[in-house]
Amino acid sequence: RMQVNTEKIIGPVPGIEVGDEFQYKSELNLIGLHFDIMGGIDYMNIGDMKLATSIVSSEGNGYIDRFNSDVMIYSGQGGNVKSKDKKVIEDQKLVTGNLALANSMKEKTPVRVIRGRKRLDQRGKRYVYVGLYLVEDYWRERGPGGNVLFKFKLRRASDQLSDDLDISVRD
Amino acid sequence: RMQVNTEKIIGPVPGIEVGDEFQYKSELNLIGLHFDIMGGIDYMNIGDMKLATSIVSSEGNGYIDRFNSDVMIYSGQGGNVKSKDKKVIEDQKLVTGNLALANSMKEKTPVRVIRGRKRLDQRGKRYVYVGLYLVEDYWRERGPGGNVLFKFKLRRASDQLSDDLDISVRD
DNA sequence: TAGACGTAGA
DNA sequence: TCTACGTCTA
Numbered sequence: 283r284m285q286v287n288t289e290k291i292i293g294p295v296p297g298i299e300v301g302d303e304f305q306y307k308s309e310l311n312l313i314g315l316h317f318d319i320m321g322g323i324d325y326m327n328i329g330d331m332k333l334a335t336s337i338v339s340s341e342g343n344g345y346i347d348r349f350n351s352d353v354m355i356y357s358g359q360g361g362n363v364k365s366k367d368k369k370v371i372e373d374q375k376l377v378t379g380n381l382a383l384a385n386s387m388k389e390k391t392p393v394r395v396i397r398g399r400k401r402l403d404q405r406g407k408r409y410v411y412v413g414l415y416l417v418e419d420y421w422r423e424r425g426p427g428g429n430v431l432f433k434f435k436l437r438r439a440s441d442q443l444s445d446d447l448d449i450s451v452r453d
Numbered sequence: 454r455m456q457v458n459t460e461k462i463i464g465p466v467p468g469i470e471v472g473d474e475f476q477y478k479s480e481l482n483l484i485g486l487h488f489d490i491m492g493g494i495d496y497m498n499i500g501d502m503k504l505a506t507s508i509v510s511s512e513g514n515g516y517i518d519r520f521n522s523d524v525m526i527y528s529g530q531g532g533n534v535k536s537k538d539k540k541v542i543e544d545q546k547l548v549t550g551n552l553a554l555a556n557s558m559k560e561k562t563p564v565r566v567i568r569g570r571k572r573l574d575q576r577g578k579r580y581v582y583v584g585l586y587l588v589e590d591y592w593r594e595r596g597p598g599g600n601v602l603f604k605f606k607l608r609r610a611s612d613q614l615s616d617d618l619d620i621s622v623r624d
Numbered sequence: 625t626a627g628a629c630g631t632a633g634a
Numbered sequence: 635t636c637t638a639c640g641t642c643t644a
Contacts, residue, residue, distance in 0.1 A: 306479045307630060308641080319642050320628035340629045347629090359628075378644075379628090398629075406631065478640060479631075490631050491638035511639045518639090530638075549634075550638090569639075577641065630640080 287314025290326050292335050292391050294414065300443045304409045307338065307398075315411060316396055323359055323379025332382035333391050334417070340398030340407065352440075354395065354415065358383070358432025361425070373430035383434050387417035392439055414439040458485025461497050463506050463562050465585065471614045475580040478509065478569075486582060487567055494530055494550025503553040504562050505588070511569030511578065523611075525566065525586065529554070529603025532596070544601035554605050558588035563610055585610040 285297050295314050310316040316336040318324040322345070325334045337356055339347040348355040361374040376384060386393055392414040398407045415436035425431045456468050466485050481487040487507040489495040493516070495507045508527055510518040519526040532545040547555060557564055563585040569578045586607035596602045 305483070306477075308477045308479045311642080312476070317642075318628075319640085320630055321643080322629040324643095338629060343629045345629050357629085482632080488632070489638070490633090491640055492633085493639040509639060514639045516639050528639080625644105627644085628642085632638090634635105634637080 285314075286312055289314065290317055290324075290335055292326070292333060293394075295394070298411060300411060300413045302411045304411075305406065307409065310338070310396060310409060315394060321359065321379060323382060325379060325382030331385050331389075332378070333389060334379070334382040334386040334393045336394035336396060337383070338396045338398055338409065340409075341400050342407075349397070352438035353418075354436050354438075356383075356434045356436060358420075358434065361429050361431060371425075371427040371429050374432050376432070380432050383417055384420055387420065387434075390416060392416055393436065395436065395438075412438075413442045456485075457483055460485065461488055461495070461506055463497070463504060464565075466565070469582060471582060471584045473582045475582075476577065478580065481509070481567060481580060486565060492530065492550060494553060496550060496553030502556050502560075503549070504560060505550070505553040505557040505564045507565035507567060508554070509567045509569055509580065511580075512571050513578075520568070523609035524589075525607050525609075527554075527605045527607060529591075529605065532600050532602060542596075542598040542600050545603050547603070551603050554588055554603075555591055558591065558605075561587060563587055564607065566607065566609075583609075584613045 287295060298313060298315060304310055304313065307319050311319050316324050316338055322338050322340065323334060324336045325332045339356060345357045347357055358374045358380040361372045374380060395412050395415045396409050397412050398409045400407055415438050417434055418437045419435040421433055423431045423433055458466060469484060469486060475481055475484065478490050482490050487495050487509055493509050494505060496503045496505045510527060516528045518528055529545045529551040532543045545551060566583050566586045567580050568583050569580045571578055586609050588605055589608050590606040592604055594602045594604055
């Protein structure tokens with residue numbers, strides 16, 4: 283797949299379909315699906331408001347998200363993630379990516395969702411574009427360490443292919 | 454470019470030509486030019502001997518290499534590199550990648566060389582495959598911090614395209 | 625300058 | 635588990 287897209291946009295990326303699969307976050311960047319090569323939440327500024335463009339839910343990094351049929355619970359960023367040189371546990375704050383997701387709820391703008399899962403053979407991950415979602419709700423929780431965590435509830439937009447994503451994402 | 458190559462080999466990679474250019478080290482991995490997605494020296498075990506397969510000389514990370522026409526001086530790995538959570542300065546050792554390069558000299562096996570340079574627009578780097586080199590010499594030096602550094606002298610193999618690489622690598 | 629749901633291999 | 639010439643944005 284040789285498409286290259288350097289423009290960050292909200293909504294579908296031309297040429298990319300639900301179920302398309304990638305091997306690296308850097309590929310998501312080249313393709314224009316998700317430009318933040320490390321971060322889970324990508325966003326852009328519309329005027330002076332941050333709006334989320336895409337999120338990556340990836341296995342094996344301390345974040346715990348949930349997928350149930352067309353609803354997902356996505357963990358906010360910051361605070362509680364294991365990091366070699368950073369032992370402190372802090373409250374997550376409603377800034378940058380978390381703020382962008384909250385704004386996306388207010389503005390009812392769609393968010394591209396990419397799901398990264400470990401391969402069965404344990405050789406890296408695969409990232410599958412699972413479609414557009416709308417942020418339906420968010421709230422604060424206390425994490426295991428007592429710190430504040432944000433949780434975002436997203437629902438898959440209905441006007442999309444209804445392929446069985448569990449199959450398309452399965453190894 | 455959609456070629457994918459998962460087999461690590463010594464020498465030229467089929468389908469890849471001198472001057473071919475890539476945007477990410479992960480692309481070098483997909484293509485089979487250089488499998489170590491972070492490290493500068495990639496190698497393989499032939500029997501119980503490590504032999505270098507490829508090296509990446511990349512700008513802007515504390516290592517200082519030199520390119521002069523068909524000769525390059527490549528810095529060994531370890532010891533003196535700035536790293537956020539690692540302040541200690543240590544002697545480089547003749548192990549792993551450094552040992553592999555030393556063995557490649559003894560065995561006269563070619564090493565693929567990739568040159569990573571910052572883009573003029575400062576948006577990332579570009580990696581150019583500049584061809585096969587032979588390790589001609591290596592020695593120990595003292596670095597600015599007094600620690601031992603390895604330096605490897607490599608000479609470009611003569612039976613290759615003699616395009617002006619300075620042009621092919623220029624922004 | 626440092627943070628961020630990175631990756632493969634020893 | 636840790637290292638390794640990573641890579642983008644704020």
